[in-house]
Amino acid sequence: MLYQITDWDDAYANGAHIPEAEAFLPRWTAAAAAFRAAHRPLPLGRGHLFLPASTPKGLLVFVHGGYWMRFDPSTWSHLAAGAIALGWACAIPAYRLAPRVRIAQMTSDIARAVAKAAFNVAGPVVLTGHSAGGHLAARMVCEGVLPDRLAARITACVPISPLSDLRPLLRTAMNQKLRLDPEEALSESPALLTPRMGIPVTTWVGAAERPEFIRQARLLADAWAGLGAATECVIAPGRHHFDVIDGLTDPASPLMRRLLDHKD
Template sequence: MHFTWRDQPAPAIQADPNHTAVTATSGPIEGQTLTEDVLAAARALGLDLARQGAAPPHIRTLTITTPDPDAFDAALPEIDLLYREILGGNFGEITLIKGESLSFTAVAHIPPVTEYPVYLDYDAASLSREYSPRVSVPEAAQIMAAWRVDGTAHQKTRTAEISYGPDGAHTIDLYLPQGVKNAPLHVYIHGGYWQALDKKDNAHLCRKIVEAGIAVATLNYPLCPPASIGDIVTDCRAALAHLYKTADQHGYDGDWITISGHSAGGHLVAMLAATHWPQIDPDLPRDLIKGTVSISGLFDLEPLRHIGLNNALRLTEDDARTLSPMLLNLVSNAPFIAAVGGAESEEFRRQSQDYADHWRDRRKDIDYLEMPGLNHFTVVEALADTDSALYKKVVELSKPKA
């Protein structure tokens, strides 16, 4: 969250002639803690946008009023994550103004409805629904809020926080199993459409994996915007390389590293599996990764260029091509599992199925795992269910073969 202006109204931005401009507001929010007020304001703003036929990606300017700008600045890293949890990385240009109470007011430009296909047989609205899990799962906001609360509590049990870069966006939480020396390492990468969430938010879902005698590392990475997906891929590669090189220092087995990720994290682990590690650093082994599990992953980014989501991602045609695992060589010779919920959209299921089918013709160790009845959010929670196929697959891959 970056402020373009302070102590002045946001200037009017002329909408394109075929767009409709609307103003949405949270109304005044007060009486709770600052972070609770931010969550309430973001939710109220989202509801008012929807009431007027707009969505978060349509935001062009955001005016934030607060009775204490200094306190707002001091809490900005946490506020940024809370806003993103509700509205993603859709800020537009922001002004911060002192006022009697906290409020968010957004000017949004709604594009015209198009009925012609923009990708496969989907028009823009239909394609957007396919790639909008928060819309298709009514309880999504409650699930993500529970992740934040439970993940924050679980984070207190971490063994160490490891830095692999210049700031808190480049950190890793490490959880070592008790009584196990030199445990194999499983690295988990969170989702959030590259725009939201934090390393702590799904960490509690990996508790049972740690109890199975496997060390777990959860990654932070810079979020879009301002980061690009290419930047995030580069940083995740740096994080994995750092974990490999510092294994002895932190007490896990760097020679047996497996990875998993959910949604955007599922895309990122597929990009890591497509990485030729000696080209990154000649001291890294080609087989650095011993197994990959992509949960509800995105393997072809081209459809995302045609929906409002791309206002935050800023993918070009070249970006979509070079950052789509479907179009890259699967360099890793280790097993790969493309997992997805049976209650997810057709497009999310197609992406995982197509990727598995593409490589299964060439490799015997590529599996497609569809879990009946699970949606885009409950599917990753299967990591915490010791009876689930997902948990069993992750644990099986994460333990070295005798």
């Protein structure tokens, strides 16, 4: 069957295609507040750094989504649960949002936050992020973004439902706030850039997501595999865009095993 986009706004709309989508934000906010009450974070700029009870085994970084326009780390604190349970520190960095800044500046914000968190936590570093945050996590393992000494510590990158080619967003109404132009869409698209070699990259996407998110996840894995990187695209059965991140709360989930190299 031919696949052709005729409505770009609908192609990238998630909530309209998820049953009871309006219930997720209050649920996330409540779970995040409860987690912070039980696990007081250290400040990471405007973000959070959660530490386990003992010396951390390493650092997991989660970059939140929201189409580069919404949310802040306080909505996502509970997603540190899986890492903390396994003895890892978890950083949830903040970044400036559109329309205040452009996506290239957000990439710089996250690079600085990752460097700051890694300075405070020794050992291996693993990167993940969701949706727009998946894009930013993938940008961190593109050539020239992070310092070599920090990049050498990264043992895995798992962009979840990532936006890896930004060019289609030029045709969406959201671009009135994002202010992408063709040049930035090219320079900020991980699938069109060169990854650092030696870092395993797994794109993770729900089987029940919008076709564009599945295509974008496959695209990044395929493009980078073609350049010599070790990649895989995992399509999680039954998961949609809002619950595909739930595995981060469960230390025994396949998603956490992939991040921390405890594979099936």
